[in-house]
Amino acid sequence: MDNASKAILIAGGILIAMLIIGIGVVMFGSVRGLSETYDVEMETDQIQSYNSNFVKFVGREDIMAQEIVTLVNFCKDYESKNDVDIVVNIEGVAGVDATEFTGDDLLDIIKGAYKEEEGKTQIIYYTCNEGNIVYTEQGLVNQITFQKTQNNF
Numbered sequence: 291m292d293n294a295s296k297a298i299l300i301a302g303g304i305l306i307a308m309l310i311i312g313i314g315v316v317m318f319g320s321v322r323g324l325s326e327t328y329d330v331e332m333e334t335d336q337i338q339s340y341n342s343n344f345v346k347f348v349g350r351e352d353i354m355a356q357e358i359v360t361l362v363n364f365c366k367d368y369e370s371k372n373d374v375d376i377v378v379n380i381e382g383v384a385g386v387d388a389t390e391f392t393g394d395d396l397l398d399i400i401k402g403a404y405k406e407e408e409g410k411t412q413i414i415y416y417t418c419n420e421g422n423i424v425y426t427e428q429g430l431v432n433q434i435t436f437q438k439t440q441n442n443f
Contacts, residue, residue, distance in 0.1 A: 344431040347418040351439045359396045379435035415439045
C-alpha cells in the first residue's frame, strides 16, 4: 500500500507539472502575438508621423515659400539618417532630390516668393493637392509637388 500511495503522489506531481508547463506555453504564445501586434501598430504610427509632415499641405492654397524650405530641410535631414530619396517639386524650380537643394537654392525659393507689382510687394503662395503626393509601397511619401496658386492674396 505504501508503494501505491507513492505512485499516486508521483503521478499527481507529474500531472501538476504538465499543467503548469501547458499554461506557460499558452501564456508565451499570447504574449508573443501581443508583441507582434504592438510592433505593427508602432510601425503604422511611425509612418503616419512621417507622412504628417507632407499631408498637412494637402488642400491648402496659402503655402508660403518658407514652409516649403522647412519641408526641404526636414527631407534633407531625414535622407541623411535613412536610405531614402525624397523628391520635392516646386513650380518654377527644377524638382530634385531634397539633398540636392543647396543653401542658395533655398534662398532663391524664398526670394522668388515675393514680386513687386505697381509698387506693392505681392506674396506668391503655393498649393498642393492629394494627387501631388507619391507614396512608396510601404506607404511613405517619397515625392511632393507644389504649384503656384491662381489666387495669390
